[in-house]
Amino acid sequence: MARRTREEAEQTRCRILDTAEALFSTHGVSRTTLATIAGAAGLTRGAVYWHFVDKLDLYRAMLDRIIPHFDTRRNELQQAAAHDPAQALWRFSNTLLSSVAQDPRLQRVLQVIFLRTEHVDELAPVQEQCVAKMREAHFTLTQILLAAQARGQLQPHVQPVMAAQSLQALHDGLLRIWLADAQRFDLAHDTPALLSSLYHGLFKAEVLEQLSPRP
Known part of the structure; x- marks a missing residue:
């Protein structure tokens, strides 16, 4: 009986989060209240508050579902x-973008983060979390590019720290554009072509020839 209760509680929690994601992506975070989410989910406000302290708590739980x-x-x-x-970096870039194109939840939550949220007022604490994740991503890209430089894979003029900034900006920019206007390009199909120009500027020709699929 206790197990069933836990399962039911988890199902309710997921229901709230699914509903919140849909409403946030459609109406924006600031214009969506917990009362609105409760009504759309067919639940009482008390049920929502039993699972989440406030909108910030719910928003962070939404992020926690995609961070892994x-x-x-x-x-x-x-x-x-x-x-x-x-x-490894070429496959990462391709997989990072194409995986979003194939996963509706990732699309929905990233749309909320990029296009439907102002990280101010009650959501201001989320900004620090987002900045920390961006810095972590930049550090990882820098380390990989430094390793590529040590192996003689980079063009002589490439500075790994700056190159990591550019690559991170390309990833984020392509996602933002596609989430705002999916008709602009086919993210799942066009990813190698979208990445190609920057990669040709980063890596030596003989290295690019060995990448699969080729840029």
């Missing part, structure tokens, strides 16, 4: 880079 996906991609990058930094 990106942590997994980063861990895969770090492991693969020990063998071949250039190939």
Whole structure:
């Protein structure tokens, strides 16, 4: 009986989060109240407050559902880079973007983060978390590019720290544009072409020839 109660509680929690994601992505975070979420989920306000202290708590729980996906991609990058930094980075960039194109939840939550949220007032604490994640991503990219430089894979003029900034900006920019206007390009199909120009500026021609699929 206790197990069933826990399962039911978890189902209710997921229901609230699913509803919040949909409403946030449609109406924006600031214009969506917990009362609105409760009504749309067919629950009482008390049920929502039993699971989440406030909107900030719910918003963070929404982020927590997608963070493991990106942590997994980063861990895969770090492991693969020990063998071949250039190939590992190329696969990471392609997988990072194409995985969003194939996952509605990732699309919905990233749309909320990029296009439907102002990290001010009650959501101001989230900004620090987002900045920390961005810095963590930049550090990882820098380390991989430094490893590529040590193996002689980078063009002589490339500075790993600056290159990591550019690559991170390309990832984020392509996602923002596609989430705002999916008709602009096919993210799942066009990813290699979208990344190609920057990669040709970063890596030596002989290294690019060995990447699969080729940029």
